[in-house]
Amino acid sequence: MAEEVSLRRPEAEELAMRACVAAGASQASARSLVDATLSAALFGPATLGFPHFVDYLNAFAEGRIKGDSQPSLQRSFPAFMVSDADGGIAQLGFDLAFADLVETTRTLGIAVFTQTNSYTAGELGYYVRRLAGEGLIGLAATNANAMVVPKPGGAAVYSTNPMAFGFPLGDQTLPLVIDQASSATAFVNIVQAAEQGQPIPDGWAVDENGEPTQDATKALTGALLPFGGRKGGNVALFVEMLSAGLSGGPWSLDTPDFRSGNASPAVGLSIIAIMPGLGDERIRRAHAQTIRLHDHGVFIPGVTGIPFPPSPTAELKIPRTVFESISRFASLQAERN
Template structure:
């Protein structure tokens, strides 16, 4: 297990060494470490090496210089200029929140962005300020349209968070694929098979080989329904922002130096302009209470609300430490060696724990 402070210190130092300004380095480190805290290792420090490589090969600009076009009282379009994804996404949600505070709703569309980590990071930011947060992003081709055998859409995640009167926000965060592509990347790093039904190879045949899956496509969740949701994300992010979509969206993992040009969509809704802040949060709490009190099906011990398990894991790991895979640990050590960064003195896991 690794201490949260050590991981934050290490990740921040890596980003600073790669040329990222201090404040942006700290924020991006927080985004990645929090993903590991919440059990989403696919979006945690396992991505740090790709982020740093992306900076080094020109896919990601370390100094983010966004151009925010205030197109209306509740809208803005942001050209991220290939900046660091988490920095851009935070600014986009904060812009939406500023507008929602005044007008009840704020919407921002982002073009020329990069991988921004877990979308729940930004919807939960909105919830922490009393608003409903809604976020989505396109990504490099990973999902075929229903009936096709070649990847066209990204895994195109969708997230929503809503504050409640007592307790953590309801926080929904899901990919439109059967599994997040990050899970397949992680399996490939560990040379482990993936479950049947997750992916197809380049010829359209089912595969459990993660390397073949990365050359092929991840299947959409719920068949045509997942395909439809991926299409919706592409319309709201890629098309509405004037950014890349479909085949034109790249990846920080691709060879070459062409930036991914990821597009994103953020919305903040201020309940005060609808039924009032307090009333809304009370109703969310009532909804949660009613949902979790539904009689249990056989074999289940409880009904969870989306985001609940992630928060429980975060609370536990802040106290007892964070597990990371041996592959991720080795990547961190290689980055530190490259930039002559001293490993924290206490960076000695008591056990090797993999997700």
């Protein structure tokens, strides 16, 4: 197991903020990104917390993210909001529209937020988790550069094309949050396996020749596979249409690599927010059903295995290599001061 560094939340937050600013982010972008990173570290997949945060730092420094972006928001229809992230991070555009999105949903019962021209969306569960915190149901979809082949030997035409769904369960529990890629695994899991020299399961990826591989390093030069074969490929296409199609952002085939070069991926993000009826009856009913399912041995994503409420003294565990990468950026800010 990779060596880890334990930090209290305030320490991790302060380090991440310094690293963001040193990498070229404005205070507003840094705040939005660090909030999303901490949420992923506490409640989401660990790989989409601080390990993915390093991708953002590199992207700020190398020009794939505009550090001083000024997202703009327009309303095409009463319940349809369109954001241009101005080459910045997806989280900032979402944060600036969040209050309006919540108010519109509560007024009209449903609202759509769609955004283009941003860096990759990060942990997609973050967006629906935020909505669930306001008592709203959320559905989110996004894309990135092509890295998924519909079948072995085919061309990479989709990104991992994740989708997330959130349902509030009341104040005494975390919300139900389903966040999963349409590929057999998330790309960050391949990166982590390659860095640690670990094999990957059969069915996750193919090498550069289109042959199935369990070598993570070969998978990085090849492509990922969809989960469930053709049905997973259909889900990837559904997400592609909901994110790139609805937002007007680039298709995955046309999206620049989010880990190299100096061009913004400019990807699409679409979020649908829904009121779960009047009052709390539907929320209480959903909570009761998750308890019932849990008693049948069902894993409830977003809830099972996650302490609630979070302990104020709990420490965040960060892989040492990730901690060192973040610290190198943060030290640049210290030198400037």
